[in-house]
Amino acid sequence: MRIVGRMTDPASPSLGKRRCNMSSLFDDLVSRYKTLNIAFPALKPVTLAQWILESGRGASPLATQHLNFGGLKWRSEMVGFATPVEHEAHDGLDFYCKFASLDAFILGYWKFLSRSPYKGWEERAAESPQAFMRFIGPIYNPAGDAYVNQVLALVGEATQRLDAALAVAQPQPPEVAGAPVVIVIDPGHGGVARTGGSSPNNAISPSSEQEKNWTLDFAKRTRAAVLAKALASGKNVKVVLTRETDVNLGLNARANVAKSKGAKLFLSIHLNGFDKQVRGVEALIGKVNINKAADRAFAQAIHDKVVAAMHRIDPTTLDLPTHRRGVKEQSLGVLNDIALGNTTSSQPCRACLVELEFMDVPAVDALLRLNPPQATMAEKTAQNRQQIADALADALLSQV
Ligand SMILES: [Zn+2]
Incomplete structure (x- = not known):
């Protein structure tokens, strides 16, 4: 996975600016992510930090056109979660995942990590969110440690965005009560x-x-x-x-x-x-x-x-x-x-x-x-x- 279509410098966020015109799409994603239950909720900030980096806070063409905030390339295991779409990124034309909704992207991201190259991430996640990212980052992006450090530098912003998302609560799916x-x-x-x-x-x-x-x-x-x-x-x-x-x-x-x-x-x-x-x-x-x-x-x-x-x-x-x-x-x-x-x-x-x-x-x-x-x-x-x-x-x- 490579950093694709990054339009802003992720190391210098301008939070005030993005609220006005950067990406209400990305705000919607943050709200949905905050709302959804995932198996490892402690990983929300560090994975959101990765999406900030990969999508340029939701401004990349992959994000705006295909709801792909993770720069996720197409893999056959993604059938049912995404559809393949041709996309020209800085490293050439390739097939990427196209998602039908924000929820589909979030689920699809976790599906992507369930593939064999990422086997073992759950153990690292049990250690710490940082250990998780130090494990998956170099598999996700060939820039390795440099990539991981870029992501980790954005965890503060991601945490802030998740906290702030409470105030702009989106319409939520019917809450399901009781035992599954x-x-x-x-x-x-x-x-x-x-x-x-x-x-x-x-x-x-x-x-x-x-x-x-x-x-x-x-x-x-x-x-x-x-x-x-x-x-x-x-x-x-x-x-x-x-x-x-x-x-x-x-x-x-x-x-x-x-x-x-x-x-x-x-x-x-x-x-x-x-x-x-x-x-x-x-x-x-x-x-x-x-x-x-x-x-x-x-x-x-x-x-x-x-x-x-x-x-x-x-x-x-x-x-x-x-x-x-x-x-x-x-x-x-x-x-x-x-x-x-x-x-x-x-x-x-x-x-x-x-x-x-x-x-x-x-x-x-x-x-x-x-x-x-x-x-x-x-x-x-x-x-x-x-x-x-x-x-x-x-x-x-x-x-x-
Ligand atoms: Zn049989």
Whole structure:
């Protein structure tokens, strides 16, 4: 990341002047940042200092045209948070992130830091905001220590701006009271050994990609999409994944996560495989089931949204009458009511399992695979997977 489009000397702020004409956009950003809850609130001043530097207090073309106050270049992991836009900065033409709103930028900045080059920042953040910036700064900008020192010199101004933002409170989203609604997302399969009835992998794509890796990617994308959409709509939700890495959990253990977290919704994500030709989306609910009607409504919402997303991704499926495979009942350990925490007297959790598509079909592999040979294809398949994740997020939030 480089300093782009900086128009003023950030070392000599003129606070009086900017209030009048510099950037009410930047003031709006400060107000939103002050209002939003982030995981490490103590990092607000130091990250705002970075945005002051990167955007020239909101005056850079990237900020004014694309709401990108961080000079964030485009990365495929930003799908769902931003869209790519070509932009000419001092170091040449490149793709940058374009954000749809101030909130999208703030969330997108933190999403950007969740990428692998920045792994480990949470530990530094626990030390101090300065340690955090000394860690991420040299990754963010090749100027290294010089860049970090420029940012740290602006922390005072950033703190002042955040304090002052109280006085110019912006319209805020509806305050969400009470405990968050918990959603558990279960990426099917994982690891290398069969565990508690759960096989390490089931379906395999023609390019030899494994279902267990697709399910984890879909689960993580869906979590991010749910959180972003919930924030935008003022819904108070918490998303828990049953696994974050390539490990297997037993079927009861997966359902038990819903019970222990007090989840309202449990969604297990899978992909089908059959004869390399049959395609379609289906959702499964438990056959012996205390709250079958509620599960069915949930499963239908998931099914319909995924079908619609697949229609957009691949219009040929519109002509496939069998593409809507519907909601089916099956005896599945991962949907066991007792393990989910549902009893005859109380049914807090609605659960279903979705089979997103048949990943053994070459056309589906080409649309969704994780590691296609070319970068342009990777961009496209990531966008397709994001569309499905967005559909799952919409369906989940429609039930909250
Ligand atoms: Zn499966």
